[in-house]
Amino acid sequence: MKTIEDNRFRRGMSRAAPFLMAGMLLVSCGQEADTGKATGEDSAISIMAPLHFPHAPDLSIIGEIERLTETKLDIEWVPDGIYTDKMNTSLMTNSLKKATFVKYTDYTFVKNAVRSGAFWEIGPYLDRFPNLRRLNPDILEQSSLDGKIYGLYTERLSSRQGVILRQDWLERLGRKAPSTIDELYETMQAFTYDDPDGNGLDDTIGVADRNDLIFGVFKTIGSYFGTPNGWAVQGKALVPEFETPEYMATMNFMRKLYEEKLINQDFAVTSKEVQRNLFIRGQAGMYIGSMLDAQRLADAAVRANPEARFAIVNRIEGPYGFRIWSIPNFNGLYLFSKKAIKSEEELLEALRFFDRSMEGDVANLMKYGFEGRHYEVEGNKVRLPKESQEMRNNEVSVIYTLMVADLSNPNIMKVGEQDELTALAERLSEDNEKFVVKDPTVGLKSDTYDEKGGELYKIVSDATYNYMLGHLDEEGFKREVERWKNAGGRDIIREYTLDYFGGGDAG
Amino acid sequence: MRHAETTAGAMEHSLPMKAGRRGELWRRLRRNKWLYVMILPGLLYFLIFKYAPMYGLVISFQDFKPYKGIADSPWVGFKHFERLFTEPDFLQILGNTLILFGMNLLFFFPVPIILALLLNEVRVSVFKRTVQTLIYIPHFMSWVIIASISYVMLTMDGGIVNELIAYFGFQKVNFLLSPEWFRPMYILQVIWREAGWGTIIYMAAIASVDVEQYEAARMDGAARFRQIWHITLPAIRGVIVVLLILKIGDVLELGFEHVYLLLNSMNRRVAEIIDTYVYTAGLRQQQFSYSAAIGFFKSFIGLLLVMLANRLARKMGEDGVY
Numbered sequence: 001m002k003t004i005e006d007n008r009f010r011r012g013m014s015r016a017a018p019f020l021m022a023g024m025l026l027v028s029c030g031q032e033a034d035t036g037k038a039t040g041e042d043s044a045i046s047i048m049a050p051l052h053f054p055h056a057p058d059l060s061i062i063g064e065i066e067r068l069t070e071t072k073l074d075i076e077w078v079p080d081g082i083y084t085d086k087m088n089t090s091l092m093t094n095s096l097k098k099a100t101f102v103k104y105t106d107y108t109f110v111k112n113a114v115r116s117g118a119f120w121e122i123g124p125y126l127d128r129f130p131n132l133r134r135l136n137p138d139i140l141e142q143s144s145l146d147g148k149i150y151g152l153y154t155e156r157l158s159s160r161q162g163v164i165l166r167q168d169w170l171e172r173l174g175r176k177a178p179s180t181i182d183e184l185y186e187t188m189q190a191f192t193y194d195d196p197d198g199n200g201l202d203d204t205i206g207v208a209d210r211n212d213l214i215f216g217v218f219k220t221i222g223s224y225f226g227t228p229n230g231w232a233v234q235g236k237a238l239v240p241e242f243e244t245p246e247y248m249a250t251m252n253f254m255r256k257l258y259e260e261k262l263i264n265q266d267f268a269v270t271s272k273e274v275q276r277n278l279f280i281r282g283q284a285g286m287y288i289g290s291m292l293d294a295q296r297l298a299d300a301a302v303r304a305n306p307e308a309r310f311a312i313v314n315r316i317e318g319p320y321g322f323r324i325w326s327i328p329n330f331n332g333l334y335l336f337s338k339k340a341i342k343s344e345e346e347l348l349e350a351l352r353f354f355d356r357s358m359e360g361d362v363a364n365l366m367k368y369g370f371e372g373r374h375y376e377v378e379g380n381k382v383r384l385p386k387e388s389q390e391m392r393n394n395e396v397s398v399i400y401t402l403m404v405a406d407l408s409n410p411n412i413m414k415v416g417e418q419d420e421l422t423a424l425a426e427r428l429s430e431d432n433e434k435f436v437v438k439d440p441t442v443g444l445k446s447d448t449y450d451e452k453g454g455e456l457y458k459i460v461s462d463a464t465y466n467y468m469l470g471h472l473d474e475e476g477f478k479r480e481v482e483r484w485k486n487a488g489g490r491d492i493i494r495e496y497t498l499d500y501f502g503g504g505d506a507g
Numbered sequence: 508m509r510h511a512e513t514t515a516g517a518m519e520h521s522l523p524m525k526a527g528r529r530g531e532l533w534r535r536l537r538r539n540k541w542l543y544v545m546i547l548p549g550l551l552y553f554l555i556f557k558y559a560p561m562y563g564l565v566i567s568f569q570d571f572k573p574y575k576g577i578a579d580s581p582w583v584g585f586k587h588f589e590r591l592f593t594e595p596d597f598l599q600i601l602g603n604t605l606i607l608f609g610m611n612l613l614f615f616f617p618v619p620i621i622l623a624l625l626l627n628e629v630r631v632s633v634f635k636r637t638v639q640t641l642i643y644i645p646h647f648m649s650w651v652i653i654a655s656i657s658y659v660m661l662t663m664d665g666g667i668v669n670e671l672i673a674y675f676g677f678q679k680v681n682f683l684l685s686p687e688w689f690r691p692m693y694i695l696q697v698i699w700r701e702a703g704w705g706t707i708i709y710m711a712a713i714a715s716v717d718v719e720q721y722e723a724a725r726m727d728g729a730a731r732f733r734q735i736w737h738i739t740l741p742a743i744r745g746v747i748v749v750l751l752i753l754k755i756g757d758v759l760e761l762g763f764e765h766v767y768l769l770l771n772s773m774n775r776r777v778a779e780i781i782d783t784y785v786y787t788a789g790l791r792q793q794q795f796s797y798s799a800a801i802g803f804f805k806s807f808i809g810l811l812l813v814m815l816a817n818r819l820a821r822k823m824g825e826d827g828v829y
Binding site for chain 2: 088091092109112113116205211264265266268269278283451452454455458461462464465466469471483486487
């Protein structure tokens with residue numbers, strides 16, 4: 001009995017085994033073939049870029065860009081919310097695209113990798129290209145590392161921060177737009193308690209914030225109070241913003257908003273989407289952040305409530321007059337991975353694409369879309385019709401991230417007339433330039449900051465939130481700042497001070 | 508399992524004691540060649556995916572830079588371990604990890620067992636199957652979804668839970684931002700997601716209990732509860748112990764995603780665990796070696812605990828896992 005079974009089993013096995021083996025081989029071959037394909041398309045230029053909109057851009061525009069530049073593109077759009085994580089993952093697994101967008105806020109994390117030679121130094125090649133040659137030397141300098149140029153910058157006005165608020169609510173309450181911190185506070189209070197939407201219910205709040213101390217409400221209000229932008233130069237030393245009394249004043253203001261319920265009570269964990277929704281659905285009357293968001297917020301809000309109208313304010317006067325924090329003139333860089341770009345020729349090929357994308361035909365396409373479909377030309381100016389606004393938002397705006405140095409690019413047509421709110425936001429952003437506060441540490445070097453600045457900043461940002469929510473008092477906050485100093489903050493201060501004053505005398 | 512027994516049996520049958528050891532081994536290999544071929548994929552799997560990657564642990568003793576590779580990165584000895592043990596937050600993070608693990612063991616581990624026992628007592632099979640299927644579903648949801656659902660339900664700004672609390676005239680509770688609520692929230696979410704899935708093995712174990720035993724017990728006048736206590740539970744005791752040991756082996760695997768999603772500035776004091784610390788302090792700042800050192804330390808604790816638990820199990824007369 002046993003032998004029969006054994007034999008049968010063996011015979012079965014000897015027949016099956018080759019198939020099993022073959023199966024395994026097939027599986028492994030399949031995997032190889034896949035990876036081979038992924039890395040094999042060397043002619044295409046692969047790009048990783050953040051996606052600020054719900055959808056990836058219209059394929060027809062990408063196709064047209066490919067046709068005009070005679071380049072095959074392989075763009076990975078990563079939702080903005082997870083972009084930093086995703087970029088970090090690619091960086092550490094060494095699987096970067098040929099060109100990778102690095103936000104200026106993430107630049108410090110990437111610096112280590114840049115220094116260790118993960119990216120091409122492109123400075124010496126720029127002169128070979130007609131458009132890249134004309135890049136703004138000042139911004140290149142701001143974005144350089146140890147005096148070398150590694151990236152192509154995406155240009156931005158230095159400050160778009162401002163207050164977007166409900167004009168119809170203001171009018172219903174008989175108020176005018178705020179122009180001082182006190183008025184800002186009073187407006188928030190009225191928006192919360194005076195039934196600004198007139199529905200008889202206590203269902204509104206003054207302002208919507210999110211879990212972001214920089215691009216949320218906090219830093220902008222901080223500027224109104226006169227908080228330095230990151231660091232202050234006081235006498236012979238650099239001082240972090242959170243050691244200044246103005247920072248404390250800002251926290252007290254936020255704490256008051258929280259305690260009086262003028263702000264969404266969960267702001268410390270609110271995502272950008274939820275924040276925007278609070279404003280769009282008419283639960284919150286103010287949105288403090290990038291003024292250029294106004295048009296998109298308004299479009300969405302009007303769909304929910306046709307009566308909604310909006311105002312934008314950029315000048316809020318504080319104890320030091322008008323002030324607003326700024327970012328460097330670039331908001332990010334395209335870096336070129338040495339791992340993905342093997343040879344100088346390939347690098348030149350990638351640079352050629354970006355150079356070509358600055359020519360009039362491609363640049364205007366990227367900025368405005370197709371003529372006739374997304375915009376009209378009147379004289380030598382662009383007209384952006386209201387009817388195609390949504391189409392532009394959905395199909396074209398996404399691509400803006402890919403545009404290198406567009407603000408100073410003479411090949412791009414100027415806009416004649418545009419949306420009210422966008423035009424206003426741009427005018428006010430330019431107005432901001434008159435009183436921007438710069439971060440003195442841009443371009444300064446601190447090894448401690450590069451190594452653990454982010455981890456250390458966590459101590460301060462946690463303490464800031466805890467203070468605003470009333471879990472910490474002033475003593476407690478100062479203790480946390482001490483903790484920051486002891487854990488390495490003191491070294492950062494020393495290194496920045498040394499670098500700022502050129503060594504020696506600041507020791 | 509069964510193949511291994513067959514092999515062992517076959518070997519014992521054929522032990523001619525004359526040729527040299529090597530020849531004998533060779534013959535044995537040849538005789539059972541197809542069985543060895545069958546083992547091969549499993550063996551390769553462990554070698555390639557489990558053992559080979561361990562080589563990477565050497566970077567915890569180096570200052571590893573990805574672009575230099577393992578070969579060219581400088582050796583620094585125990586530098587990263589020293590940094591870990593002298594980190595001011597180290598004890599807190601370790602404590603948080605162990606507390607969460609303890610709560611996991613205490614509150615989550617028994618739930619699937621109880622659930623399986625309850626299901627086993629259900630006599631209407633349609634109802635039983637429906638319930639089973641329904642409680643499996645949460646297992647297939649990602650933590651992102653679960654965290655988002657919790658957020659929507661618990662938020663102070665119109666979340667249903669707080670609206671209910673307010674409706675009944677109580678003070679709203681800021682679940683998301685208070686450190687006291689983090690652990691209950693974590694455990695409840697784990698139970699909601701995994702309890703149903705966890706019943707599968709217990710259900711299988713219960714199904715294998717000899718029905719005659721129940722009949723005998725009923726003859727002796729044992730009620731339902733006594734049957735569970737004296738027959739079902741002892742019968743699945745072995746399974747419980749094995750799963751417990753395995754669980755303990757995962758002591759520090761509390762689910763990075765899950766905790767990271769719940770973590771915020773306000774609850775970091777209780778919510779920062781080793782995994783999230785590795786991410787924020789190590790990986791985000793590209794401190795690969797430091798991250799590897801922490802991971803190494805974590806695995807080491809896990810190993811110790813498994814050995815301890817296994818010992819205990821053996822002392823208590825169970826088989827253990829090895």
